[in-house]
Amino acid sequence: MLNEICALTIKVKDIQESLYFYSELLGFQVSKYYGESIVSLQHKDLPIILEKANDLHLPPKGNVLPALVSEKLDEDIQALREKGVTVIFDEPKPCPPGRYTVIEDPTGNQIEILEFSK
Incomplete structure (x- = not known):
């Protein structure tokens, strides 16, 4: 299988x-x-x-979105912004398991960062 x-x-x-x-x-x-x-x-x-x-499509046209786990989403977002990482949303968005935001790598690939509800 x-x-x-x-x-x-x-x-x-x-x-x-x-x-x-x-x-x-x-x-x-x-x-x-x-x-x-x-x-x-x-x-x-x-x-x-x-x-x-x-042969990249810019921005990427894929439909797969990897997600990284965050224990402290607000702190992680601030640290990433300070390092110059592109953060898509001004504020984290709610989702069924908790809250999330999306960042971009240097190629424009999007990565979700997810904080699960406690």
Whole structure:
């Protein structure tokens, strides 16, 4: 059966710029380099793969939205803004499991940041 996701690949325009974003700004650690255009980031059981792609649609037209968990959404949003990260919403939005916002990586890929209700 094909019912287990083994990796999440994020297509990026510049591998070094994106590696800085995901490692230095978001805190992911590099697991492995696969040449100059593919990097695997450590992430529990589901590795995140950054892959340089020359055929990107800008802004990306994908319908997949990865989400990161936040314990303190307001503090995380402030810290990301101070680091120059593009935060889409002025204020977090409510959602069924709690609150969220959306940020963009250097390529324009959107990432949701979700704080679950206590």
